[in-house]
Amino acid sequence: MAVVTSETRATTARPAGGGGGVPVGRKLLRMNWLGGAAGWVWLLIVMVPLYWVVVTSFKAQSVYYLHNPLSLPTDPTLDNYRLVIESDFPRFFLNSVIVAAGTVIPAGAIAFMAAYAIVRGAGSRFLALTNGLFLLGLAIPLQATIIPVYLLIIKMQLYDSLLALMLPSIAFAIPLSVLVLTNFIRDVPKELFESMRVDGATEWGMLRTLALPLTRPALVTVGIYNGLAVWNGFLLPLILTQSPDKRTLPLGLWTFQGQYSVNVPAVLASVVLSTLPIVILYAIGRRQLLSGLTAGFSK
Numbered sequence: 001m002a003v004v005t006s007e008t009r010a011t012t013a014r015p016a017g018g019g020g021g022v023p024v025g026r027k028l029l030r031m032n033w034l035g036g037a038a039g040w041v042w043l044l045i046v047m048v049p050l051y052w053v054v055v056t057s058f059k060a061q062s063v064y065y066l067h068n069p070l071s072l073p074t075d076p077t078l079d080n081y082r083l084v085i086e087s088d089f090p091r092f093f094l095n096s097v098i099v100a101a102g103t104v105i106p107a108g109a110i111a112f113m114a115a116y117a118i119v120r121g122a123g124s125r126f127l128a129l130t131n132g133l134f135l136l137g138l139a140i141p142l143q144a145t146i147i148p149v150y151l152l153i154i155k156m157q158l159y160d161s162l163l164a165l166m167l168p169s170i171a172f173a174i175p176l177s178v179l180v181l182t183n184f185i186r187d188v189p190k191e192l193f194e195s196m197r198v199d200g201a202t203e204w205g206m207l208r209t210l211a212l213p214l215t216r217p218a219l220v221t222v223g224i225y226n227g228l229a230v231w232n233g234f235l236l237p238l239i240l241t242q243s244p245d246k247r248t249l250p251l252g253l254w255t256f257q258g259q260y261s262v263n264v265p266a267v268l269a270s271v272v273l274s275t276l277p278i279v280i281l282y283a284i285g286r287r288q289l290l291s292g293l294t295a296g297f298s299k
Contacts, residue, residue: 048070052069052070053271053272054268055071055073056268057080057265057271057272058077060073060079060265061080061264064264064265080263080266081269081272081273084269085273088244089270089273091245091252092249092251093273095245096231096248096249096274098162099162099169099248102166103165103166103230104223104227107169107226108219108226111173111177111181112215112219114130115177115178115181115182119182119185131182134175134179137171142235145168146236149168149236149239150239150240153167153168159240159241160240160241161246164236165236165237165241168236169229169236173230176222177222180221181215181218181219184218188215193206231249231277231278232250234250249274253270253271
């Protein structure tokens with residue numbers, strides 16, 4: 001007669017697949033039901049305003065106040081979008097594209113070269129002081145410098161021009177970009193730089209052929225972040241421009257609210273059109289963006 005021990009019973013009680021998994025009941029208890037419910041509630045809170053904006057932009061002004069604001073349009077129309085496009089919206093859109101591109105590209109190039117110099121010249125006091133100045137720039141908000149910036153722009157005779165919006169935007173985009181790129185370049189193994197140095201590569205060659213490809217996710221991250229900040233910027237265009245043909249989208253949308261103070265669907269149509277480039281940009285660079293945001297957490 002075979003003797004059945006406690007170990008034998010424990011072995012025979014395990015699932016046939018092996019591995020001794022956690023029982024289903026215990027797994028259910030371990031689930032964060034409260035966190036999951038809070039996540040769904042937050043998603044609903046975020047999606048309802050977006051749904052209202054998109055749905056209302058397809059409603060006619062004559063029936064907007066006659067139905068539930070969250071109801072689907074019974075007779076969808078594109079008249080609101082046609083009205084916005086036929087106004088000065090294309091000019092505002094082009095100005096925003098010019099200012100965003102004129103800020104993101106120079107700021108990214110300057111910050112990338114500065115970050116590379118800070119990492120490669122770690123023993124230099126001058127570069128350490130420069131890095132400290134960049135970090136100090138993170139503590140200075142735009143609102144605290146708007147009067148000096150305004151006076152500088154006036155003295156440079158750049159007031160009421162797109163260049164007046166680009167220069168301060170570049171200055172405020174560099175500190176955070178340097179911080180992100182510096183941490184990213186530090187993760188590049190020093191052996192790669194040393195091997196290229198042995199092969200006779202110069203600093204410019206290593207900057208172009210080694211550091212640039214490896215830091216592309218971080219460059220995309222800071223580019224999208226800076227582009228989004230410039231695209232949504234309102235204070236600088238309000239203070240540093242005056243002519244209607246120099247307005248960017250945020251300031252243009254503000255004037256739309258005055259022009260269409262009663263025509264709510266037209267205002268929301270302009271909001272949808274101004275948001276589309278950001279959505280498209282995120283859809284294109286989301287992988288690089290996530291890679292850049294999570295860089296440095298693996299060590």
